[in-house]
Amino acid sequence: MPVASSGDAKTDTRITATLIAKIKQLISKGEIEPGSKFPPERELAKEFGVNRASLRQALKVLEIMGVLTQRVGDGTYLSASAESILKEPLDFLVLLDDLSHYELFETRVIVEPELAARAAERATAEDLAGLRQAIMGMERSRNNQTRLEADIAFHDCVFRASGNRICHLLFKVIHRSLLTSMGQLSRRVSIDRPLSYHKKIYAAIRDRNSEEARKAMQEHILDAQGLLTKSAQNE
Amino acid sequence: MPVASSGDAKTDTRITATLIAKIKQLISKGEIEPGSKFPPERELAKEFGVNRASLRQALKVLEIMGVLTQRVGDGTYLSASAESILKEPLDFLVLLDDLSHYELFETRVIVEPELAARAAERATAEDLAGLRQAIMGMERSRNNQTRLEADIAFHDCVFRASGNRICHLLFKVIHRSLLTSMGQLSRRVSIDRPLSYHKKIYAAIRDRNSEEARKAMQEHILDAQGLLTKSAQNE
DNA sequence: TTTGTAAAATTGGTTGAACCATATAGCGTT
DNA sequence: AACGCTATATGGTTCAACCAATTTTACAAA
Numbered sequence: 194m195p196v197a198s199s200g201d202a203k204t205d206t207r208i209t210a211t212l213i214a215k216i217k218q219l220i221s222k223g224e225i226e227p228g229s230k231f232p233p234e235r236e237l238a239k240e241f242g243v244n245r246a247s248l249r250q251a252l253k254v255l256e257i258m259g260v261l262t263q264r265v266g267d268g269t270y271l272s273a274s275a276e277s278i279l280k281e282p283l284d285f286l287v288l289l290d291d292l293s294h295y296e297l298f299e300t301r302v303i304v305e306p307e308l309a310a311r312a313a314e315r316a317t318a319e320d321l322a323g324l325r326q327a328i329m330g331m332e333r334s335r336n337n338q339t340r341l342e343a344d345i346a347f348h349d350c351v352f353r354a355s356g357n358r359i360c361h362l363l364f365k366v367i368h369r370s371l372l373t374s375m376g377q378l379s380r381r382v383s384i385d386r387p388l389s390y391h392k393k394i395y396a397a398i399r400d401r402n403s404e405e406a407r408k409a410m411q412e413h414i415l416d417a418q419g420l421l422t423k424s425a426q427n428e
Numbered sequence: 429m430p431v432a433s434s435g436d437a438k439t440d441t442r443i444t445a446t447l448i449a450k451i452k453q454l455i456s457k458g459e460i461e462p463g464s465k466f467p468p469e470r471e472l473a474k475e476f477g478v479n480r481a482s483l484r485q486a487l488k489v490l491e492i493m494g495v496l497t498q499r500v501g502d503g504t505y506l507s508a509s510a511e512s513i514l515k516e517p518l519d520f521l522v523l524l525d526d527l528s529h530y531e532l533f534e535t536r537v538i539v540e541p542e543l544a545a546r547a548a549e550r551a552t553a554e555d556l557a558g559l560r561q562a563i564m565g566m567e568r569s570r571n572n573q574t575r576l577e578a579d580i581a582f583h584d585c586v587f588r589a590s591g592n593r594i595c596h597l598l599f600k601v602i603h604r605s606l607l608t609s610m611g612q613l614s615r616r617v618s619i620d621r622p623l624s625y626h627k628k629i630y631a632a633i634r635d636r637n638s639e640e641a642r643k644a645m646q647e648h649i650l651d652a653q654g655l656l657t658k659s660a661q662n663e
Numbered sequence: 664t665t666t667g668t669a670a671a672a673t674t675g676g677t678t679g680a681a682c683c684a685t686a687t688a689g690c691g692t693t
Numbered sequence: 694a695a696c697g698c699t700a701t702a703t704g705g706t707t708c709a710a711c712c713a714a715t716t717t718t719a720c721a722a723a
Contacts, residue, residue, distance in 0.1 A: 208676075208677080209488050209492065209676095210492065213492065213516075217519070217520075217523060220523055220524070233702075233703060233704085234703075234704065235702095243677080243678090244677060245678090246481055246679085247676085247677060247678080249704090249705085250484060250488040253485040253488065253489055254488055254489045254516075255520075256444075257444065257445065257448065257489045258489075258493075258516070258517060260520050260524065263703090263704060263705090264685085264686080264703085264704075265684060265686070265703065265705065266684075266685035266702070266703055266704070267687075267704080268686095268702090268703065269703090269704080271524075274525065275520060275521050275524040275525050278517045278520055278521055278524075279514075279517055279521070281448075281489075281493070282493060282513050284452070285452075285490075285495050285510060285513055286510050286514070286594070286597065288455055288456055289455070289462060289495065289506075289509065289513070290510050292593060292594065296592060296593060296594060297594070299592055300594045300595060303539065303543065303546070303592060303595060304538065304539055304542070307539070308538065357534055357535055358525055358527060358531060359521070359527065359531060359532070360535060360538065362521065362525075363598070443705075443706075444705095468673075468674060468675085469675065470674080470675095478706085478707090479706060479707045479708070480707090480708090481706075481707070482705085482706060482707080484675085484676085487675095498674090498676090499674085499675075499714085500675045500676065500713060500714045500715065501674055501675070501713075501714040501715025502673090502674070502675080502714080502715055502716075503673090503674065503675080503715095504674090
C-alpha cells in the first residue's frame with residue numbers, strides 16, 4: 194500500500210482538497226519546481242493511493258487556476274509563474290457578487306495612485322524604458338485592439354515599477370477585465386486624453402516626483418471612469 | 429441529442445473550461461440564483477452532453493474556489509456569497525511566486541490607509557457599532573485566538589465601511605493568511621499597541637476625519653510590520 | 664391524527680477499466 | 694545523416710458500477 198501519508202486518518206470525504214494540499218506540499222518541499230514536470234497521472238494516483246479520476250479532479254482545479262499546465266502526450270508541468278491565477282476567481286467574484294464596472298474602477302482609484310507614487314520612488318532604468326515604449330506603442334496604434342494592449346502595457350509597467358507583486362498581478366487582471374469589456378462597449382475609444390495622462394505620469398515617475406505621479410494617476414483614472422459613465426449613458 | 433450549444437464547433441479539448449463557461453452562463457442568465465440548487469450531476473451531465481466524470485471536474489473547480497457547495501445525498505448549491513473565492517488562489521500565489529510576509533504587509537500599507545480614509549467618509553452607524561464591538565472584543569480577549577479574531581473583525585469592519593467590496597474580500601483573505609501565520613510564529617502577541625491604534629482609527633472614522641484615519645491606519649500597519657520583523661529576527 | 668421507524672429513492676463520492684488523441688522516442692530504411 | 698514509420702507514453706474522455714450520506718416515502722404503532 195503506497196504512502197500512508199500525512200495526518201488525515203479520517204474518512205477523507207474531501208479527497209480533492211486533501212490531494213490539493215498534498216500537491217502543495219510537493220511544491221513547498223521543493224520536490225517539484227516551477228517549470229518542472231509532474232509524475233504521470235497514473236503514477237501519481239498510485240502514490241497518493243487514489244483513483245486516477247479523483248486525482249484528475251484535483252489537477253483540473255490547479256490547471257484552471259493556472260498553477261499547472263497539462264499537455265496531451267507530454268505531461269503535467271508546474272507553471273513558472275502564477276500570472277493568471279486570479280483571473281477565474283475575479284470573474285466569478287464579479288458574477289456572484291454582482292460587481293459593477295464602477296466598483297472595479299473605484300478599486301483602481303484606491304490603489305493605483307499609490308502604486309504610481311511608489312513607482313516614482315523605485316523605478317529602474319528598465320522600468321522607465323518600458324513606460325516609454327508603451328507610450329510609443331499607443332501613439333502608433335491604429336485600432337482599438339492595439340491601443341488597448343498598449344494601454345494595459347503602460348499600467349503594467351507602473352505596477353511592476355511599484356515593486357509590489359501582489360498588486361501587480363491583481364491589477365493586471367482587473368485591467369484586462371475592464372478594458373476588454375469597455376472595448377466591446379464603445380466602438381471608438383478616445384486616445385488623446387489617456388495618452389496625455391500617460392505622458393504626464395511618465396514624466397513624474399522619471400523625475401522621481403511621487404506626489405505628482407500619484408496625482409496624475411488619480412486624475413487619469415477618474416477621467417477614464419468619467420468617459421465610461423458617459424458612454425454607458427449613451428447606450 | 430441534448431444542447432448543441434454555444435459556439436465551440438471545435439474539437440473542444442478543453443472541455444472543463446467549456447463546462448465552466450456554460451455554468452457561468454447559467455448563473456449570469458439567472459437560471460441559477462445564489463443559494464439555489466443545481467440539477468443533479470447525472471442530469472446536468474446529460475444536458476451538457478458530457479460524461480458525469482467530466483462534469484465533476486468542472487464542478488470540483490468551482491467548489492474549491494468557493495463558488496458552489498456540494499453535499500452528499502442532498503445536492504449542489506450555488507454559494508450565496510463568494511467569501512472564500514480568493515483564498516486558494518492567494519495561497520498558491522504566495523507559494524509559487526514565493527511571496528513573503530513583507531510583501532503582504534506592504535500591500536496592506538498601500539491599500540488600507542486609503543480604505544480607512546474612505547471609511548471615515550462613508551461609515552454608517554452600523555459600521556461604527558461594529559468597530560466599537562471589535563475593540564471591546566479585543567479588550568476582553570484572553571488568548572491569542574480570540575485576540576486575532578477581534579483584530580480581524582476590526583479591520584473587516586473598516587473594509588466594509590469603505591464600501592469597496594473587492595478590497596473588502598481581498599484583504600479579508602490577506603489578513604487571515606497573515607495573522608494566522610503570525611499567531612503560529614510568536615507565542616505572545618502584543619495587544620496594547622494594536623488596541624490603542626484601533627481606538628485612534630475608530631475615533632477618526634467616527635469624527636469623519638479621513639486624513640487622520642488614513643494616517644493612523646498607516647502607522648498601525650507599519651507598527652505591526654515592525655513587530656513581525658523583530659519577532660522574526662529572534663527566531 | 665400524530666409520531667416513530669424502517670425501507671426506498673436520491674445524490675454526491677470514488678473506483679476501475681477501457682478507449683481516444685497527441686506528442687515523443689526509437690528504429691529501420693534510404 | 695535524414696527521413697518516415699511504429700511503438701510507447703501521457704493526458705482526455707467515457708462508461709459502468711458501487712459506496713456513503715441524506716432525504717423522502719411508506720407504514721406501523723400510539
